[in-house]
Amino acid sequence: MEQYVIKGGVPLNGEVSIGGAKNAALGILAAAIMTDETVTIENVPNVRDTRVLLQAIEGIGAKVKYVYNNTVQINGGSICDINVDYEYIKKIRASYYLLGALLGKYKRSQVALPGGCNIGSRPIDQHIKGFKALGAEVEIEHGKISTKAEHLVGGHVYFDVVTVGATINLMLAACLAEGDTILENAAKEPHIVDVANFLNAMGANIKGAGTDVIRIKGVSKLHGTTYSIIPDQIEAGTFMFASAATCGDVVVRDVIPKHLESLSAKLIEVGCEVIEGDDWVRVISKGNLKSTNVKTLPYPGFPTDMQPQMAVVLALAHGTSMVTESIFENRFKYVDELNRMGCHIKVEGNTAYIEGVDKITGAQMSAPDLRAGAALVIAALSADGISEIEDIEYIQRGYEDFEGKLRGLGAMIERVDSEREALKARLKIG
Numbered sequence: 001m002e003q004y005v006i007k008g009g010v011p012l013n014g015e016v017s018i019g020g021a022k023n024a025a026l027g028i029l030a031a032a033i034m035t036d037e038t039v040t041i042e043n044v045p046n047v048r049d050t051r052v053l054l055q056a057i058e059g060i061g062a063k064v065k066y067v068y069n070n071t072v073q074i075n076g077g078s079i080c081d082i083n084v085d086y087e088y089i090k091k092i093r094a095s096y097y098l099l100g101a102l103l104g105k106y107k108r109s110q111v112a113l114p115g116g117c118n119i120g121s122r123p124i125d126q127h128i129k130g131f132k133a134l135g136a137e138v139e140i141e142h143g144k145i146s147t148k149a150e151h152l153v154g155g156h157v158y159f160d161v162v163t164v165g166a167t168i169n170l171m172l173a174a175c176l177a178e179g180d181t182i183l184e185n186a187a188k189e190p191h192i193v194d195v196a197n198f199l200n201a202m203g204a205n206i207k208g209a210g211t212d213v214i215r216i217k218g219v220s221k222l223h224g225t226t227y228s229i230i231p232d233q234i235e236a237g238t239f240m241f242a243s244a245a246t247c248g249d250v251v252v253r254d255v256i257p258k259h260l261e262s263l264s265a266k267l268i269e270v271g272c273e274v275i276e277g278d279d280w281v282r283v284i285s286k287g288n289l290k291s292t293n294v295k296t297l298p299y300p301g302f303p304t305d306m307q308p309q310m311a312v313v314l315a316l317a318h319g320t321s322m323v324t325e326s327i328f329e330n331r332f333k334y335v336d337e338l339n340r341m342g343c344h345i346k347v348e349g350n351t352a353y354i355e356g357v358d359k360i361t362g363a364q365m366s367a368p369d370l371r372a373g374a375a376l377v378i379a380a381l382s383a384d385g386i387s388e389i390e391d392i393e394y395i396q397r398g399y400e401d402f403e404g405k406l407r408g409l410g411a412m413i414e415r416v417d418s419e420r421e422a423l424k425a426r427l428k429i430g
């Protein structure tokens, strides 16, 4: 099993380039199968989740070609199966985008119930309600969810909760339904807009993405296109917060600063200097961080996917901070690990009460999920001494060459896959 060996205490310094957004890529790769023509997608992050989705897409008969590292061509003209049976697909959340994409294109679909990070109960009732509003029958049996529609027709969907996944899934299905669909109380995340822009580039007619009402006029077919995925807001935020926690000075390049506003605002509140350019953000931290409170909210609020990384910054700030998680009920699993490093964090209900400490020390830890794993890496980079982090396959779900990019900023981090290599890494960096 692979693990990271990290020697902390080095302020991160330099420039890092951010890749394409994982959560946009997952929607876009699924959408690409909805035409029989070839689609070229650039800036696809080469992470575990996109690789798994591409294998599943190949598994149903589509042609997938890596043109270069981050450019992928997909041709859905040879799809011969609507049953997505690939064994790993159930482990990722975005497997459910194939439900909407196949339902739109072939009027039926079958996919294993989705997985993703274990951060809460994660129901899919809003996806089901939406598909039904478009005239589909939906069944769950033997761990699979199936949809079918004699006639897929436009419908009116009011989402009871703001949901990224259901908003994207309904856009996918509705763009090839007959007639008009209105999605109300839709999610507004940048990746919703990116998926809508991609579908429009394929010939769909979607208006209002990025607001809470999305209007879709069904079209009879979609066509090929070339499209570049937006930068990953969460990867960018992770490096910004790593700079803050390590007293660093990091320029995060190839980003859309507007998408990072909630993160920059919190960094300024805790006492960092944040300078923005057209496509870069520089975060300078001189230590002396101040406490603050944070509550996760749908975009443009503070993202739940940055909550663990924020908690690490606050664990090193002077005073008491409160972090309230309002999206997922089980997203504090990293707290025990941080407390083993010397942090003072107590969780009550959906709030973590954080008493800042002056210093933390390296420890052996295990990543409980993707973003919590990234947060433990940030903590290890700020700690005295050596840390070892296991279960890093979670981190690899969403960060391309995380350790390489951190090393480029001066971090002492090695990825190893045996005890012997771990020992060698400890000797090398220790």
Ligand SMILES: CC(=O)N[C@H]1[C@@H](OP(=O)(O)OP(=O)(O)OC[C@H]2O[C@@H](n3ccc(=O)[nH]c3=O)[C@H](O)[C@@H]2O)O[C@H](CO)[C@@H](O)[C@@H]1O
Residues within 6 Å of the ligand: 023, 026, 093, 094, 120, 121, 122, 123, 124, 125, 126, 127, 128, 161, 162, 163, 164, 165, 166, 187, 304, 305, 327, 328
């Ligand atoms: C692959 C992907 O893009 N994952 C992101 C997506 O997850 P995901 O799409 O799963 O998250 P949602 O936005 O759907 O979930 C938001 C809230 O709605 C609830 N809910 C959702 C659907 C539903 O049918 N019923 C329901 O009650 C969820 O339990 C949660 O409390 O958005 C989350 C919120 O920004 C991010 O943390 C994830 O990184």
Ligand SMILES: C=C(OP(=O)(O)O)C(=O)O
Residues within 6 Å of the ligand: 023, 092, 093, 094, 115, 116, 117, 118, 119, 305, 370, 371, 398
């Ligand atoms: C929770 C996340 O992903 P998923 O929804 O795929 O589990 C994430 O990207 O932080």
